[in-house]
Structures are given as C-alpha cells and as structure tokens.
Amino acid sequence: MPTKGRTAAIAGVYNTKQGRRLEGETTRRLIVEAIRGALDDAGLSLGDVDGITSENTASLIYDLRLGPVWQGSTFGVGMITEAVAAIEFGLANVVVLVAAQAQAYRDHAATAPWTRPENEFVAPWGMFTAAEFALIARRHMEVYGTTREQLSLVAATIRNNGSANPEAVYADRGPFTPDDITASRMIADPFHLLDCATTSEGGCALVVANVELLDPPCRPVHVLGSGADFFGPSYQHPPAWDLMGRRGDHPNGLVGRHAADMAFAHAGIDRDDVDVLELYDPFSFEIIRQLEAFRFCPDGEGGPFVEDGHIAITGSHPVTTDGGTMSFSHAGTNPQMMQRAIRGVQQLRGDAGALQVPNARIALCSNGGAGALFTTVLLLGDEPR
C-alpha cells in the first residue's frame, strides 16, 4: 500500500516582511527568503525538498536545483490539499508551497492589473474586482435587507485585528469605528475604500511534510478536510448571485457551501467544532456571505449575525485574525490567499500573540468569493482525525 505510514501535515510556515512597497526587493528574492524561512521552521533544509508548488514553479525548480521533484499546479489553500494528496499517495515527502510579489504594481493611477483582466464583454464597462463584488453585495442587500452598517462592522473588526498585529502592513492604524469605514471615500457602491482589500508586497511559504517519516520541531498542523467550488473564470461573466449549474443545488451566491459540506463531512466534525475562521476578506460583504455559505448562520442572516459581535476575537466566531487582505497584506494573486492558511496554523500553534484565540484547536480557512465565481475551503486541526 503506497499510503501506509504516510501522514501529511503542515510542518512549517513563514511570512516575509509585508509592506505597501518593499523597496529593493524582487519577487524572486522574497520567494527564496520565504522558502528558507518555512524550511527552517520545519527543521528541514533545501536538500530535503522533493515537491514544490509556486507560480513560476518550473524556473524555481531549475534555479534552486530541486530536480527531480514533484510539481503541484494549483493555487491558494488548494495548494495544501494538493500537497497532502501527493504525500499520502506516495509522490513526495517534503513539499514547499511558496508565493511572493514585489514591484508588479507601482502605478496606482489604475487598480492593480490582476483586478481587471482583459475581456471584451467586461473591460468596456470599467469592471474591476471592487465592482464585481459590489454587484454580489448589492443583490444581497436588496434581497435580504443587509445594511451598510453591517458591512462597516465587518471592515472595522478585521481592520482592528490588523491594527493589533505588529506584522500587518497597517499595524497601529486603528482603532476603527464603523463610522470610520463610511467616512472613507466611495469606491464602488456600496464599498468605501476601507471595505476593500489593500494592495501590498510580500511573500510567504508553507512546508507540507510526511510527518511519519520526519520529526518537525513544531507540532504539525493537520488538514482535516477541504473543498473547492468553481463556477467558471473569474471576471469574464456577470457575477450573478443566482448563477446556477445544471445540478441546480447551490447558486453562485452560496459558492463554497458545497465545498464546506464536503470538508466537514470528510473531517467528521460539525460547524460548532470550529474555533477560528480565517476567512478570505477581499471586501467586507464577503465575510457575511461566507458565514451564510458555510452554514455558520441561516441564509440571509449574515448581517444580523455580525451585528451581534460573533466575529470579534472574543466572540464565538472570530474571523480573519491577522487583519486579512484589508490590513495584514494583499500581495499579488497568490501569497495573500496562502496567508489565510498560515494564519490558521499560527492560531492552532498558539503563535498569534495578542490576537490569539484561546484554546484554538480547529480552524477554517477560505479563499475566493462570489464575485470571482469560486470559493475554496480548508479545515485545519491541531491533531489528526
């Protein structure tokens, strides 16, 4: 049996410095730093690596002289699922997952290039990510009565987490009140500037390893379940809440529900077992949507749910505890997605400092959003199940 004696777990994590601009840095230099940092955290060295996933993975394999090596192909928290599968299927023992971005976006007269892909049915209408996600949010507001104040509560909560995180791009910028959110300039109604992710630079890496074979210095964090929901290419079709596939089970507005159901079923745990929710926060409304999609609250009730204080660090469902893409960092297309999982690992290891959720043993991490037509889910635990 190729899977016998193989248990894959996250053995190391590392964030480089994050900043609005990292002067003198390049994407490759950040990638090398992140790989070294994550391997060091795992008590491993480059010579132990026999699997890697990145954005320009082939050139990395050549330049780091890693070959022959297993190469992954997906992105975000899905990279972790893929690496676990590779290890447990016997394709590799030590997989590095790495991404970074520096100097790709310096002309701030326009929104970041990856927020506005070329498409002949989209580009002429001045679309970019804020407008895509606004179309989802506005539909929910008109159908369910979700309020502007509820969006502000989400943004203020996450930005206050970031303010208390010394590693965040916007450390010490708070505290933020809900009124501070709507006092910032309007970007794409209903979103004000402080409802939106920032853009920044930085890198990160994780090491997923066969912990039956290796003995990492830190207690490994286990992948309990995962799921991946896709409805089509991001930013090429109208981002409609009611977009429905032929199985007719879940609309795009609830993208991630099928993924979460799969993840929880595989893990054999309930929603109530989750201690911390490292939700992807490209825009404030997306938190309300994910709480509904993942079944932490009934459909249409995500707004009242966040009003009741559930999502604060001290609440029953603390979300996005490093400040997320709004305040911690939002570098490029991939690092900022992987960082949801890194924060989940930090919480389960007890490494989250002032923002530590007491006794956090199970974390849910997510990527994507209905405005982008996909949502992926990862359930992490401090012990295997």
Add this chain to the structure above:
Amino acid sequence: MTTELGQLTAQRAAVPHAAPGPLTAPFWQGCADGQLLFQRCESCATANFPPAEHCRQCLSTALEWERSAGNGIVYSWTVVHRAATPVFETPYAPAIIDMAEGYQILTNVIDTDIAQLRVGLAVTVDFRAVGNELWLPYFRPSP
C-alpha cells in the same frame, strides 16, 4: 463639458476593448448596426450570452443569432467612483441586466440619476459610440 451631479452618462473617450474573434464579431457588428444580438439554441431554445461555440445547456452546436427586443430589468448594480483606469470618467454604473429573452448581460446604466438605480428598474438598450468608434450596448430607464 460638465456632468450634472449624480447624472450617469456614457463614456466619451476610448475604453479598453479586446479585439473580437470569429465567435464574437457578429455581436459587435450587431451593436454597430443598432441590434442587440444573442444566440438561441435551435435544439433546446436556451438563450446563450456571451457567445459560445455550443449551447451551455444541451451542448448542441446549432446556435442561431437572434435579435433581442432590448428590454430587461436591473438584476444588480453598483456605481463606481474610483475608476478601474484613468480612461474612465466617473461616476459610472456597472449593472447586470435580466433580459426579457432569458439571459443576463453586463452593461452600464446611463441617462438617469444615481438615486434612481434599484434592482427591478426596467431598462432598454441604448447604443452609444465611444471614443474609438466602438458601439457599446448601454442601457437606460425604459420610457
């Protein structure tokens, strides 16, 4: 030229537009001719938009161009105040329209005040030429 506060207008300067391919060129020629086209499946009657090589429902390749009456209602909307790129004049109002023929189209709503925008607003196509003589299917409130 000044814009009345809150009044939404079509863009004047050239906007980004990828060159149409063989599949999509008939749609854009239709816009230049004042016709809003979509594909109707001859096999299952599903309306397909944006253009596809096969029906998204039954996968038949028997798709025929059909002219829309140009009427729909606003499914969702936003108003952009910080443009994607400096070529866009703000404010502008991206919206998804539910077309009477049973498909959705992304557009900008024009010739109305921002305060009038709402889900369910009845709108009609209004072709406007922008800077690079590209004819775009904007929508305005129905008469």
